[in-house]
Amino acid sequence: MSDLIHKSAAELAQLINSKQVSSVEVTSAFFDRSEKLNHKTFSYLHLNRENALAAAKLADQALAAGKVHSPLHGVPIAVKDVLVTKDAPTTAGSKILEGWMPQYDATVVVKLREAGLPILGKTNMDEFAMGSSTEYSAYGPSRNPWDLQRIPGGSGGGSSSAVAGRLAPLAIGSDTGGSIRYPAAVTGSVGTKPTYGAVSRYGVIALASSLDQIGPVTNTVLDAALLQDVISGHDAKDSTSLPNSLGSMAEAVRNADFKGLRVGVVKQLSSDGFQAGVSERFQDTISKLTANGVEIVEVDCPSFEYSVAAYYLILPAEASSNLAKYDSVRFGMRILPEGNPTIERVMAATREAGFGPEVKRRIILGTYALSSGYYDAYYGSAQKVRTLIQQDLAKAFAKVDVLLTPTAPTTAFKIGEKVNDPLAMYLNDIATIPANLAGIPGISVPNGLAKEDGLPSGVQILAPAMQDAQAYRVAALIENLYKAEWGDYLISQAPDLEALNV
Numbered sequence: 001m002s003d004l005i006h007k008s009a010a011e012l013a014q015l016i017n018s019k020q021v022s023s024v025e026v027t028s029a030f031f032d033r034s035e036k037l038n039h040k041t042f043s044y045l046h047l048n049r050e051n052a053l054a055a056a057k058l059a060d061q062a063l064a065a066g067k068v069h070s071p072l073h074g075v076p077i078a079v080k081d082v083l084v085t086k087d088a089p090t091t092a093g094s095k096i097l098e099g100w101m102p103q104y105d106a107t108v109v110v111k112l113r114e115a116g117l118p119i120l121g122k123t124n125m126d127e128f129a130m131g132s133s134t135e136y137s138a139y140g141p142s143r144n145p146w147d148l149q150r151i152p153g154g155s156g157g158g159s160s161s162a163v164a165g166r167l168a169p170l171a172i173g174s175d176t177g178g179s180i181r182y183p184a185a186v187t188g189s190v191g192t193k194p195t196y197g198a199v200s201r202y203g204v205i206a207l208a209s210s211l212d213q214i215g216p217v218t219n220t221v222l223d224a225a226l227l228q229d230v231i232s233g234h235d236a237k238d239s240t241s242l243p244n245s246l247g248s249m250a251e252a253v254r255n256a257d258f259k260g261l262r263v264g265v266v267k268q269l270s271s272d273g274f275q276a277g278v279s280e281r282f283q284d285t286i287s288k289l290t291a292n293g294v295e296i297v298e299v300d301c302p303s304f305e306y307s308v309a310a311y312y313l314i315l316p317a318e319a320s321s322n323l324a325k326y327d328s329v330r331f332g333m334r335i336l337p338e339g340n341p342t343i344e345r346v347m348a349a350t351r352e353a354g355f356g357p358e359v360k361r362r363i364i365l366g367t368y369a370l371s372s373g374y375y376d377a378y379y380g381s382a383q384k385v386r387t388l389i390q391q392d393l394a395k396a397f398a399k400v401d402v403l404l405t406p407t408a409p410t411t412a413f414k415i416g417e418k419v420n421d422p423l424a425m426y427l428n429d430i431a432t433i434p435a436n437l438a439g440i441p442g443i444s445v446p447n448g449l450a451k452e453d454g455l456p457s458g459v460q461i462l463a464p465a466m467q468d469a470q471a472y473r474v475a476a477l478i479e480n481l482y483k484a485e486w487g488d489y490l491i492s493q494a495p496d497l498e499a500l501n502v
């Protein structure tokens with residue numbers, strides 16, 4: 001059954017549906033592998049065989065009774081530890097929540113359970129989703145299955161390394177500034193940030209509420225589309241949830257054609273500052289599209305130059321407020337300092353011990369940006385830049401259907417290389433941040449291996465808000481263009497994890 005771990009989720013669903021294999025067999029195959037290899041990639045913070053197998057058994061029983069709950073019925077999945085789960089501890093990668101057992105399931109988790117997807121475990125992440133490498137996880141970094149000395153991206157590096165290392169056929173991530181798309185790019189997986197509000201945030205531990213979105217991390221574009229169809233939809237428990245369905249992404253993938261497609265290349269995100277091999281891969285994708293009759297148009301988005309700066313004011317401002325609830329009183333860690341433990345001293349001692357340096361840095365930055373004397377100069381200006389970015393995008397989308405950029409400026413860097421240089425770390429998200437500031441959908445699709453290091457590179461597709469189907473269409477077309485080179489998905493080219501040593 002070891003070949004099961006090499007199949008896409010759509011293939012596994014088909015095998016389960018036609019009863020050639022059971023959900024219990026598939027779930028066990030991924031579980032055995034995860035238990036054996038998780039120490040190499042450290043993808044999971046928490047694995048729970050009993051719960052996963054119980055859910056797989058239920059999926060098999062439903063199938064025997066003629067009930068198929070979704071097109072991914074019976075396929076197991078890994079969930080980023082930023083979503084609350086009532087049957088597993090939830091930490092968001094932080095010591096302050098170590099051992100916390102939530103009393104309810106996030107809406108996305110409820111949807112996964114109802115759709116018949118057994119949950120394998122909770123994946124590692126940078127603390128409170130702040131970071132690009134998982135090196136800011138309080139529990140230690142995850143590792144990239146292509147090279148265990150390198151980062152798997154962040155903040156959702158647990159999810160991306162689980163998929164790329166074949167420890168899960170599917171995973172859920174969260175994307176506030178790129179934490180689904182960036183890890184997908186550097187591990188050769190597919191990652192989608194849906195339109196803001198397309199997927200419920202109820203039960204998602206908030207980082208920056210106006211930017212956070214939940215989405216899929218997978219091997220193939222069809223798998224991502226199938227998973228987005230399962231998790232999206234209106235949720236009365238989330239006031240920012242979109243009222244209407246955005247249609248079927250799987251259908252958009254299956255019906256994808258080049259007809260009339262116009263693609264924009266953003267002047268500010270096409271050459272400068274990108275690793276040579278990443279730029280070369282990007283040009284290769286553009287050439288392939290041109291060869292298929294796609295019209296390529298250069299578009300100008302001058303305010304993108306300020307997107308990282310604006311993001312790193314808006315995000316800390318919102319995060320400083322969202323993280324105020326970790327006060328030692330309601331849940332999580334409580335430290336009693338020596339001497340007179342007044343409430344202020346207990347809170348201060350707990351937050352001092354419970355939060356890591358990056359979280360503290362952002363709380364201080366955000367509190368400062370929101371303070372009365374500086375609010376207009378910092379937070380106010382950042383919000384104005386946000387509007388300008390939205391205007392640049394609106395102008396661009398008047399000319400083209402989608403925009404294309406490299407997803408990440410470089411391939412996966414080495415563990416330790418940027419961890420002490422926050423600014424260098426922030427710049428990894430230069431191409432992904434505009435989508436969060438504008439609330440639009442973005443998908444990262446693998447587009448090959450960079451010449452100089454043989455590591456995966458990704459191309460990002462951006463579409464107008466609520467046109468996720470258009471982004472999936474183009475993602476599917478690009479994936480198809482590369483099938484002749486590496487088969488169904490790039491991850492199949494990754495080294496054998498069993499043979500690699502940490």
Ligand code: GLN
Binds near residue numbers: 155180
């Ligand atoms: N790397 C970005 C940050 O540190 C993105 C985080 C995210 O998308 N959760 O904020």
